[in-house]
Each structure stands twice: as structure tokens, then as C-alpha cells.
Amino acid sequence: MDLASCPLDTDVTVLAVDPDCEACLRMHELGLRVGTCVRVTHRGPAGARVVAVGATRVAVDARTAALIAVAAPAGAGAR
Amino acid sequence: MTTTCHDAGGGTLPADVAAVLLVGNPNVGKSTLFNTLTGARQSVMNAPGTTVELHLGTWRAADLALVDLPGTYSLVPRTPDEMVVRDTLASRGDAAVLVVVDATALSRSLYLLAQAGAQRPVAVAVTMLDVARTQGHAPDLDRLAAILDVPVVAVDPRSGTGLDALADAVRAARPLADVPDTAGLAPLEAADRLFGWVDDVVTRLDPPAPAPRTRSDRVDRALLNPWFGGPVFLAAMWALFELTTTVATPVMDLVDGWVGALADVTRGALGGAPAWVSGLLVDGVLVGVGTVLTFLPLLAIIYVALALLEDSGYLARAAVLADRLMRVIGLDGRAMLPIVIGFGCNVPAIAATQTLPTSRQRLLTGILVPWTTCAARLPVYVLLAGVFFPQDAGTAIFAMYVLSLVLVVVGGLVLRRTLFRDVRKDPLLIVLPTYQRPHLRGIARSVWGRVQGFALKAGGIIVVTLTAVWVLMAVPVGGADAQPGPGVPVEDSLYGAVAQTISPVFAPAGFDDWHFSAALVTGFVAKEVAVGALAQSYAVADDSAAGLGEHLRATLEASSGGHAAAAALAFMVFVLAYTPCLATASEQWRRFGGAWTVRMVGIQLAVAWLVAVAVFQVGSRLGGLG
Ligand SMILES: Nc1nc2c(ncn2[C@@H]2O[C@H](COP(=O)(O)OP(=O)(O)OP(=O)(O)O)[C@@H](O)[C@H]2O)c(=O)[nH]1
Numbered sequence: 001m002d003l004a005s006c007p008l009d010t011d012v013t014v015l016a017v018d019p020d021c022e023a024c025l026r027m028h029e030l031g032l033r034v035g036t037c038v039r040v041t042h043r044g045p046a047g048a049r050v051v052a053v054g055a056t057r058v059a060v061d062a063r064t065a066a067l068i069a070v071a072a073p074a075g076a077g078a079r
Numbered sequence: 080m081t082t083t084c085h086d087a088g089g090g091t092l093p094a095d096v097a098a099v100l101l102v103g104n105p106n107v108g109k110s111t112l113f114n115t116l117t118g119a120r121q122s123v124m125n126a127p128g129t130t131v132e133l134h135l136g137t138w139r140a141a142d143l144a145l146v147d148l149p150g151t152y153s154l155v156p157r158t159p160d161e162m163v164v165r166d167t168l169a170s171r172g173d174a175a176v177l178v179v180v181d182a183t184a185l186s187r188s189l190y191l192l193a194q195a196g197a198q199r200p201v202a203v204a205v206t207m208l209d210v211a212r213t214q215g216h217a218p219d220l221d222r223l224a225a226i227l228d229v230p231v232v233a234v235d236p237r238s239g240t241g242l243d244a245l246a247d248a249v250r251a252a253r254p255l256a257d258v259p260d261t262a263g264l265a266p267l268e269a270a271d272r273l274f275g276w277v278d279d280v281v282t283r284l285d286p287p288a289p290a291p292r293t294r295s296d297r298v299d300r301a302l303l304n305p306w307f308g309g310p311v312f313l314a315a316m317w318a319l320f321e322l323t324t325t326v327a328t329p330v331m332d333l334v335d336g337w338v339g340a341l342a343d344v345t346r347g348a349l350g351g352a353p354a355w356v357s358g359l360l361v362d363g364v365l366v367g368v369g370t371v372l373t374f375l376p377l378l379a380i381i382y383v384a385l386a387l388l389e390d391s392g393y394l395a396r397a398a399v400l401a402d403r404l405m406r407v408i409g410l411d412g413r414a415m416l417p418i419v420i421g422f423g424c425n426v427p428a429i430a431a432t433q434t435l436p437t438s439r440q441r442l443l444t445g446i447l448v449p450w451t452t453c454a455a456r457l458p459v460y461v462l463l464a465g466v467f468f469p470q471d472a473g474t475a476i477f478a479m480y481v482l483s484l485v486l487v488v489v490g491g492l493v494l495r496r497t498l499f500r501d502v503r504k505d506p507l508l509i510v511l512p513t514y515q516r517p518h519l520r521g522i523a524r525s526v527w528g529r530v531q532g533f534a535l536k537a538g539g540i541i542v543v544t545l546t547a548v549w550v551l552m553a554v555p556v557g558g559a560d561a562q563p564g565p566g567v568p569v570e571d572s573l574y575g576a577v578a579q580t581i582s583p584v585f586a587p588a589g590f591d592d593w594h595f596s597a598a599l600v601t602g603f604v605a606k607e608v609a610v611g612a613l614a615q616s617y618a619v620a621d622d623s624a625a626g627l628g629e630h631l632r633a634t635l636e637a638s639s640g641g642h643a644a645a646a647a648l649a650f651m652v653f654v655l656a657y658t659p660c661l662a663t664a665s666e667q668w669r670r671f672g673g674a675w676t677v678r679m680v681g682i683q684l685a686v687a688w689l690v691a692v693a694v695f696q697v698g699s700r701l702g703g704l705g
Contacts, residue, residue, distance in 0.1 A: 009292075019267070021506070022506055023157075023505055023506050023508050024267065025153070025155060025266050025270060026152065026153070026157060026505075026508060027508060028267065028270050028271075028274070029152045029153045029187065029190060029270060030152065030187060030510065031187060033271075033274065041292070041299070042300060042304075044303040044304075044308070044399055044400075045303070045309060045399065045400055045403065046305075046402070046403040048399055048507060050299060050511065052296075054184070054185075054186065055183045055214050055216065056183065056184045056187065057295065057296070057510070058510055058511070059303075059395075059399045059507060059508075059509050059510075059511055060507055060508050061402065061506050061507035061508075063506065064506040064507065064508060
């Protein structure tokens with residue numbers, strides 16, 4: 001599962017970020033890095049996703065969201 | 080005062096500026112803090128070889144010089160602005176850095192702190208504590224100071240809370256104690272190692288649980304919804320356009336009226352003086368000052384609107400909503416704002432490029448804005464379309480608007496592949512700030528500063544150039560027996576001579592005639608007077624369109640070899656594409672510097688000429704436009 005396909009309002013953990021992606025380091029710096037717990041809060045225009053990283057909200061386009069592999073942490077459910 | 084500074088010994092600041100450097104993520108409140116600390120004691124300079132602005136100020140209470148650097152997430156730069164931050168820090172190894180940390184995004188801010196403070200003295204100012212408290216996870220700052228072992232102060236830059244303690248903190252600045260060494264590591268590895276340190280600090284601080292859904296999330300549910308958010312965004316853009324036109328015009332007319340009255344009074348007062356003296360003072364200098372003054376309310380209105388959009392947090396959402404559209408020309412979604420404003424007036428549109436996140440994007444947008452066809456160009460289209468395309472005047476005018484969009488898009492595509500290859504088509508990756516109520520006192524302060532900046536810097540250029548134009552019009556040439564002064568007929572003036580000299584350039588576009596080239600020269604100063612200039616050059620009142628129309632038709636029939644309509648269309652296209660007005664060029668000069676402004680004017684003239692020639696050559700051959 002990746003950030004583009006994961007359900008809304010569900011806590012997930014980042015498993016991997018495609019290391020070849022354009023803005024990989026910047027994603028890292030904005031908190032989208034392996035092991036972080038994140039949540040997709042909205043789907044925006046053109047498939048953009050708004051991702052909650054702690055108290056921060058980061059908007060990413062659909063293609064970029066698809067580069068971030070995530071998994072539901074054990075025992076976590078939809079809010 | 081904008082001073083362009085030259086590189087002093089490898090740094091980006093002159094060597095004699097000993098200053099505390101203000102560093103922080105975008106939108107942490109760094110500029111608000113800088114403005115509150117320095118008040119009016121500020122100056123702006125460009126980092127050498129760039130259009131990146133550095134703000135210098137005096138922090139009177141601490142008796143320190145302060146430099147506000149561009150916002151950045153990292154010292155591993157992705158843009159020229161971020162590069163300037165890195166280079167300034169590198170060239171000033173000993174200067175203390177005041178790192179502004181966002182309490183709602185601690186990890187992200189601590190990462191930058193770790194990069195900035197490993198080797199040099201740092202102090203930390205924590206902002207956004209009010210927002211963090213509402214979200215229920217304000218960090219314990221005493222604890223943070225103990226873990227970091229550097230001074231940490233809570234501030235609210237908007238109200239000035241905590242600023243007294245900040246001066247002491249900066250004096251007590253010292254390097255961070257135990258940041259891991261990342262020398263020689265690849266950027267990703269270095270980031271990982273630093274984030275290891277950040278995570279450790281955050282864990283020891285008692286980390287906040289992932290925030291529950293917030294009020295901002297609920298608002299975003301509507302405003303980022305493609306079906307609801309799209310129309311709201313369009314409504315916001317429409318409102319901006321209306322502010323630039325319907326709302327601003329009566330205020331500008333009012334100021335214009337006052338300036339006119341002042342001109343009459345001055346002329347009366349100078350009754351006994353020679354005609355050229357009152358001409359120079361009233362029609363030269365005072366008209367220049369009046370032009371500057373009429374733009375001030377418009378700029379103030381647009382600055383307030385932009386500040387409201389920015390401070391409320393909506394601007395970042397606009398960037399998301401317009402991302403797909405603006406991405407076509409490699410620009411951030413926020414570039415939509417200057418482009419929309421440009422259809423009203425190009426001057427505030429150039430000013431609105433400030434909302435873009437990087438200096439290169441601001442510059443690229445600043446080059447494209449003049450191709451948005453402002454309201455002042457409409458009277459030229461209306462006059463020529465009415466005379467030459469009486470049956471299809473609406474279509475001809477509409478075509479100008481379509482061509483305007485085409486020029487913006489094609490211009491953007493070409494520039495992105497030539498002069499702006501470095502403007503990367505980054506994926507959309509943008510932090511959405513929490514929505515909040517704009518802080519009106521802060522807005523008033525920043526709008527006042529910006530309007531003042533325009534009046535003093537762009538204003539100076541406008542007054543000097545308009546005075547020079549008056550002189551050109553008042554100096555008789557070619558054996559004319561007129562005395563220098565206001566009564567010189569246009570064709571006998573130095574101005575007319577200039578128009579006659581350049582007019583053959585327009586032969587391939589079908590309007591090699593001094594009346595038209597003189598109108599273009601006047602239009603360079605201000606488009607709204609181009610129609611008046613045409614009328615004046617035929618010595619007809621500009622409201623007698625019928626009489627003027629006959630003159631125009633006869634002139635273009637002769638200059639185009641019988642293809643007057645094609646020549647008229649070419650002239651309209653030239654008016655659309657060349658330099659919009661002196662005020663726009665002056666504002667470009669203020670923002671992007673003289674070299675870029677000259678280059679922009681060159682690009683505009685070249686493109687306008689090429690498109691006008693193409694239109695005439697094709698139009699005259701098609702025959703339908705004969
Ligand atoms: N609630 C709250 N808002 C703040 C605080 N400090 C600044 N702001 C607001 O945050 C917004 C961004 O502030 P700026 O000063 O423009 O941020 P900046 O760090 O200079 O941003 P860049 O120019 O992108 O580097 C403005 O609307 C400020 O009024 C604070 O402590 N609390």
C-alpha cells in the first residue's frame with residue numbers, strides 16, 4: 001500500500017520512500033521518512049493528498065504520494 | 080533603500096556588516112519577528128548575482144544588526160534562495176544565529192537547528208506556541224533548553240511578547256552540544272543521522288501524539304474539495320481581479336482628480352513664470368508625482384488582500400488548487416495570483432510576485448505578467464477594433480485576451496527551456512499552515528512599508544522618466560520656429576523626431592507611420608494615454624472617434640499597401656505584447672534590478688515585433704483582412 005492508495009483518516013507508518021524520487025530528501029526533511037506515523041486527511045484536486053505528519057499538514061501530488069510505501073501499524077484501525 | 084551589494088570576500092554580505100543571522104523554516108514567523116525587532120530601521124539588498132533579497136535591520140533594544148535570511152527547511156539547498164542561506168552561514172562562520180523554531184513543527188525546525196548550530200553559536204526563538212497550545216501539545220521549553228543546552232525563548236512576534244528575553248538569549252548563544260558529525264556523508268545519510276538526533280530530542284521532550292483532526296482539517300475538507308474548493312478558489316481570484324479594477328478605479332480617479340486640482344493651482348501660482356518652467360514643473364514633475372500617487376491606493380488594496388490571503392493560511396491552499404494548471408509552465412500554483420491581477424493592472428501584479436516561494440519563480444512570473452493584457456490596453460483595442468472591424472469588434476477584442484493567455488503560456492514554456500532551466504518542476508510538496516485570523520496591526524505595518532517602498536523607489540524612476548518625456552516633447556527640432564515649451568507641435572518636437580526615426584522598424588508590420596510609433600512611445604509611458612496621443616497627433620479630440628477613425632484608416636491604408644485591417648490588428652498585437660507601462664517597468668526594476676528589467680523590456684519588444692509582423696504578413700496575404 002502507498003500513500004496514494006491508503007484509506008483516509010487511518011494511521012499508517014512509512015515503510016519506504018522511493019530513493020530515486022526528485023524530492024526524496026525534501027520529503028525526508030518534511031517528516032515523510034521511514035518509521036514516521038502519518039495519516040492521509042484529505043484527497044484534494046487532481047488526486048493530491050493532504051498528509052498529517054504530527055501536527056503538520058503536508059500536501060503532495062498523487063504521483064509523489066504513490067512513491068511512499070506505507071503499512072498500517074499492528075493493531076491500528078480507522079479513526 | 081535597495082542596495083545591491085557586491086561580494087565581499089566570498090560571503091553574501093559585505094564584510095563590515097557584523098550581524099546576527101535570522102534563520103528558520105518558511106512561515107515560522109521569521110519576517111514578522113524581524114519587523115517587530117527592527118521597526119522601520121531596515122534596508123533590503125540583493126545577494127550578489129541573484130535576485131534573492133536579504134533584509135538588514137537594526138535591533139535597537141539589543142544594539143545588534145540583524146539579517147533576515149530567506150525561509151528554508153534545510154541547509155542542503157534546492158533553490159537559489161536556500162543556497163543564499165547556506166552560503167551566508169558558511170561565509171560567516173563566527174556570527175551568532177537566531178533560529179526561529181515552530182512549536183507546531185518541532186522536528187522539522189530542530190533539523191534545521193541541528194544543521195545551523197553544530198559549529199556556531201545559536202539561540203532559539205520558539206513561535207506558534209499559541210497554536211500548539213490550542214492543538215494541545217505545546218512543548219516544555221525549559222526542558223528543551225536543558226536538552227539542547229542553548230538559550231530557548233518563547234516569543235509571539237506579532238504582539239512582541241518575549242522579545243526582551245531574546246536579546247539576552249542571543250548574547251548567551253553557544254553551539255549545540257552533541258549534534259552528530261555529518262561531514263563527508265551523502266545528503267540522505269546526513270539527514271538520517273541528524274533526524275536520529277532530532278528524534279532523540281523530541282522523545283526526551285515527551286513527544287506529542289499525532290494530532291487529532293483539527294479545525295483547519297475541517298475547513299480544508301471543504302476548501303480543498305475539488306468540487307467546492309475549486310469554485311471558492313475561482314471566486315477568490317475573481318475578487319482579486321475586482322479589487323484591482325472595480326474597487327481601485329474610483330479611488331485612483333479620486334487621487335487623479337486631486338492631482339489635477341493641484342496642477343491647476345500650481346499653474347495659477349506660476350502664472351508669471353516662463354511657460355517652459357510651469358510646463359516642466361506641472362506637466363513633467365507633477366504629472367510624474369501624480370502617476371505615482373494614483374498607484375498607491377491600488378497597491379495598498381492589493382497588498383492588504385495578499386496579506387489577508389497569506390496570513391489566513393489560504394495562500395498555501397491556493398497553491399494546491401492551482402498546482403496542476405500552473406505546473407504546465409513550471410510555476411507554483413501561487414503564480415496564478417499575479418497573473419489574474421495582471422489582467423486588471425500589471426503594477427500590483429509585479430508586486431504580487433512576492434507571494435511566490437523562490438526568487439527564480441518570482442522573476443519568471445515577473446517576466447510573464449506584462450503579457451497579461453491589463454485594463455489600460457482595452458481602449459486601444461476598442462478604438463482600433465471599432466474602426467477596422469466594425470462588424471466583429473467583440474471578436475477582435477476577445478482574440479487579444481486569448482492571445483494574451485497564449486503569450487503567457489508559450490512564454491513560460493520557452494523561458495523554462497532557456498533562461499530558466501534551473502526552475503525545476505518539483506513535485507507538489509507544500510506545508511499547509513494552520514488557518515488563523517490575520518493580525519491586522521502586522522498587516523498594516525507591512526502594507527505601509529511596502530507602499531512606501533514603491534513610492535520611494537519605483538516612484539523616483541517614474542518621476543524622472545516622465546519629466547524626461549516632457550522635455551522631449553517640449554524641445555523643437557528640425558528648424559521648427561517654435562519656442563521650447565508646452566506649445567511645440569508633436570511632429571516638430573524631439574519626441575516626434577524619435578517617433579519618426581523608429582517608425583520604419585514597423586514597416587514589416589504594416590504601420591510604418593510616425594503617428595502610430597509616437598502613440599507606442601507614449602504607450603510605453605502609460606497605455607491609458609496612447610489613444611489620447613493618437614488623437615493628439617492628428618490634432619483631433621479623442622472623443623471624436625469618427626474623425627479619428629478616418630485618419631487612422633487613411634494612414635494605415637498608405638503604410639500597409641492597402642491592408643489596413645491587417646496592420647491595425649498587428650498594431651493591437653504589438654500594444655498587447657510590448658512593455659505595458661513605465662510604472663510596471665519601474666516596479667520590475669525595484670524588484671528584479673536594472674539588468675533584468677532591461678532584458679525584460681528587450682524580450683517584450685522583440686516578441687511584440689515578431690508577433691505583430693507575423694500577424695500582418697499572414698493577415699495581408701490571407702486577403703480577408705485587407
Ligand atoms: N498564531 C501565530 N501566528 C504567528 C506567530 N508568528 C507569526 N505568525 C504568523 O505566521 C504567518 C507567517 O509569518 P511570517 O513572518 O511571514 O513567516 P516567515 O517565517 O517570514 O515566512 P517566510 O517569508 O516564508 O520565510 C503570519 O501570518 C504571521 O502573522 C505566532 O507566534 N503565532
